[in-house]
Amino acid sequence: MSTLEINELSVRAGSTALISDITLNVEAGTWCTIVGPNGAGKTTLVETIAGLRRPSKGTVSIAGELVSSMSERERALRVALVTQHPTVPSGMSVRDYVALGRTAYHGLLRAPSAGDRQAVADVLARLSLDEYANRDVVTLSGGERQRMVLARALAQATMVMVLDEPITGLDLRHQITMLDLLQKEVRECGLTVIATLHDLTLAGQFADRLVLLDHGRLVLDGPSGEVVRSQELADCYGMKLRVIDVDGADVVIPVRR
Amino acid sequence: MALVAVATIIALVAAVVCGLVVGPTSIATTRVLGDVLSRVGLGHSTLTPLQSLIIWQVRAPRMVLGLLAGAMLAVAGGTYQGVFRNPLADPYLLGVAAGAGLGATIAIVDVGGGLATPSWTPLLAFGGAMIAVIVTWVIGGRGLRSSTSTLILAGVAVASLFTSTQTFLQQQSSTNSIARVYIWLLGSLASASWSSVTLVLPYVIVCVVICVAAGQALDVMSVGEDESRSLGLPVRRVRFIVIAASSLGTAAIVSAVGLIGFVGIIVPHIVRLLVGTSYRRILPISVVFGAAFLVFADTIARTVMAPSELPLGVVTAIVGAPVFVLILSLRRQMVT
Structure with missing residues (x-):
């Protein structure tokens, strides 16, 4: 059984179909990146996996349980979310922010347990954030802030993590740092990652598998190396794409017609 | 945090003593405290029957009602600011004040006849406040599926409707009624009694808790609705419970003491400057600080121009604004 099973999923907003008939199974410890042009339905898909949108048809299951029938707490124990523009509340320390990831474990009326505090300390150390633990979140740089948001999601200790454009606004070095950290979690902890990315080169280099969406429909699903070289990818973007090999890594270059 | 908590509790004790001891009739502090101790079996009271009456039937219920009103308005303001993620939110945001004002005005100007007895004013004020909040909730998309800004806009619309209706009723009434409505709108603890304390006490205890x-x-909600939900928070249920408790408690208080402004907005902000941004610290400290603050403000209101009284809302603003500015500047100095 796959960790994540999406079966004939459709989501509508009023009379507009946002995504239609998407079927997708993702195994544990797999990094699956969703690519596609703007308006393809990438964000809708990750929001539906995270339980923030209800399917108009079809189902999303995590470890065999329907996401739409879970309570918020049950969902938070199974799937963590990193949004495109996370809200960073002024005045909160980095430790307190990361500790929000433990909410589903200790509930709303009890203080975090020793186990929760230890889990937060472990994540802070793993992401080299322990030296910032007592700093106000708004004093962090963009790269540090995004690492902190990832730390909060990791503190949830879920089997699935969905990330919507997690490297938006980061410089090249911080983009690679962020994706390296994530890949380490996939390889070492068996985390299942569903991410959306606009950068096809990084998407191809880090993901095990790419899923191409266009106009709310699944166009292609396969190993990263195959999808970045496919004609379907170029067709979806309406442009010619050239893939070159640099030291064994695929680099996708758009070619102006 | 511990220092602020201790200082706030000391301020509360001082406010209680002030509320009992300070007044136009001079009674020595030691004699008042001696009377308090005699009631728990320690020593003998030296108060005359008249002094005892002043302390226990005039000042004590007024002080206790002040504690309850200050605690409730401050904590309701804090929770509103948290749930709406809006620093300008106060307990009157969803129309409680306008609804209570209209209800009290209907009673005072005696619309329809037979309402001019004092007991109708708090009853109709409470009813008006609750109707205003419920109407706001319903037209704001039940506050569940809609955004908080929709709810705030609905509150503005409902408050405008209720306030204009109240103004119309005032304009149609006699000069005497207009003056009484005006006094009610400014808020006062002058009519406090043990029966009014008993009436609001259950609401305040449940809602404050x-x-x-x-x-x-509310700390989790500070990251926004979608992220809060992904962290396991049932946002819509929490929003409903918190708004219902804040509004119900505020309506109960407003029905007993009228509209006391400033406490609900300024006290949580002062506390935030002292203890940081976590609502786990802001809310309990606001309960104690708000209670102490309002009793001090009332002590000033009833003594500065005795035997006449200053409107309590005026005093809370005059006292609260400089305190807020002072703490803000001290905090800035500490940061720099």
């Missing part, structure tokens, strides 16, 4: 317990949920 709910609001304080919501501190952790």
